[in-house]
Amino acid sequence: MNWAESTTTIMDLVEQTTGKPISLEIDPKLAAMALVVMARANEPAHRLVHRPSAPNLDYLVAFQCGFVLRLYECVSAERFEFAASSTGKASVRTLVTEAGGELQRMGLPKDMVLQVADQMLAGLLTQLRSVPIGMRIESWLWETYPDLHAQQKDCVGRQLRDNTKSLGPQIRDMTPGPIYSGNASMNCAYALFADRLFGMPLYAVPYRSAGFIERGSKLLKLLDDLPGDPAHDRLLVDAWGEELGLSDWFKWVPLDAAR
Amino acid sequence: MIEPLDFTIGVRDFDPYLLPEDSREVGTEAFKQAVVAYYAEQFTPCGGQAIVAFAADAIHVEWVPDEIANDPLDYAISLLSDGKLDEGATLLRVLHSR
Numbered sequence: 001m002n003w004a005e006s007t008t009t010i011m012d013l014v015e016q017t018t019g020k021p022i023s024l025e026i027d028p029k030l031a032a033m034a035l036v037v038m039a040r041a042n043e044p045a046h047r048l049v050h051r052p053s054a055p056n057l058d059y060l061v062a063f064q065c066g067f068v069l070r071l072y073e074c075v076s077a078e079r080f081e082f083a084a085s086s087t088g089k090a091s092v093r094t095l096v097t098e099a100g101g102e103l104q105r106m107g108l109p110k111d112m113v114l115q116v117a118d119q120m121l122a123g124l125l126t127q128l129r130s131v132p133i134g135m136r137i138e139s140w141l142w143e144t145y146p147d148l149h150a151q152q153k154d155c156v157g158r159q160l161r162d163n164t165k166s167l168g169p170q171i172r173d174m175t176p177g178p179i180y181s182g183n184a185s186m187n188c189a190y191a192l193f194a195d196r197l198f199g200m201p202l203y204a205v206p207y208r209s210a211g212f213i214e215r216g217s218k219l220l221k222l223l224d225d226l227p228g229d230p231a232h233d234r235l236l237v238d239a240w241g242e243e244l245g246l247s248d249w250f251k252w253v254p255l256d257a258a259r
Numbered sequence: 260m261i262e263p264l265d266f267t268i269g270v271r272d273f274d275p276y277l278l279p280e281d282s283r284e285v286g287t288e289a290f291k292q293a294v295v296a297y298y299a300e301q302f303t304p305c306g307g308q309a310i311v312a313f314a315a316d317a318i319h320v321e322w323v324p325d326e327i328a329n330d331p332l333d334y335a336i337s338l339l340s341d342g343k344l345d346e347g348a349t350l351l352r353v354l355h356s357r
Contacts, residue, residue: 158262160264161262161264161265164266165266167268168266168269169269169272169316200261201301201304202302202322205298205302205322206264206268206320208277208301209268209274209277209320210272210273210274
């Protein structure tokens with residue numbers, strides 16, 4: 001793979017900052033286009049896995065590396081991972097199994113409904129962890145690596161166009177209110193952020209018309225008001241969690257105890 | 260070129276307070292006209308064209324950039340030719356229902 005100069009620079013930065021090399025792997029069956037699995041204390045390398053022909057691969061890898069860099073720029077005692085809390089699991093399971101819900105009407109077996117509940121929670125928490133910190137990384141890449149601009153615009157645009165699919169009435173009908181609302185509010189904040197970054201008020205239009213602009217704007221303001229250094233990333237996620245009413249749905253786990 | 264943006268929201272999920280007071284009753288012709296005007300105004304800074312279609316319980320919106328706005332039918336057919344059947348068929352339905 002011939003990486004762009006910026007991507008090579010960023011991968012070098014990861015290796016220097018973390019003291020561990022990046023091991024490259026190609027996986028045609030990978031669900032995402034690319035991801036970085038961070039090395040743990042007893043692992044020799046960060047694994048950078050990507051699909052063989054992923055579009056915008058330079059940008060995607062740079063973006064993933066951004067998460068590693070932000071984590072390792074915190075002192076080791078401040079490196080945490082994110083996990084669902086037992087309260088979060090119980091809350092979503094209750095929401096999903098409440099009488100009258102679409103999943104109930106579909107007549108799915110109870111164990112499958114609970115599995116869906118756990119997946120919904122995991123998806124929402126992944127979003128809560130990755131969207132606000134991802135915006136910090138987006139800003140950093142945009143300001144620092146102009147040669148990635150075209151890929152960044154394309155990739156962010158794809159993501160935002162994909163995000164609007166979850167506004168549809170079918171998704172709304174089968175998703176518990178707090179999860180639907182949390183997802184749409186975070187997508188709205190991301191859309192507002194991208195519109196500002198790219199100077200074109202396009203992607204927030206769907207969310208404005210569906211009534212999510214106020215919550216999305218509040219989330220973006222939290223991002224703007226908090227210091228942008230990695231030491232404040234946990235605080236940022238906590239602030240978003242509080243705004244969305246999800247504070248007791250997740251917990252922070254010290255990095256090397258997380259797996 | 261910026262890619263088109265399409266989305267669907269429930270007709271009752273549209274925030275009625277964005278519309279003139281006399282156009283907020285869902286399903287009326289005044290409501291539909293106001294929704295079309297709302298999206299046209301929202302997308303004005305982006306150029307292009309907003310195409311809005313109504314189903315029984317949903318509003319489908321497709322924004323296309325200037326490069327496509329002159330001939331959205333041709334674009335829909337090119338999507339189908341490229342194997343993007345879902346996107347192409349959706350756009351054709353929207354164009355047909357206008």
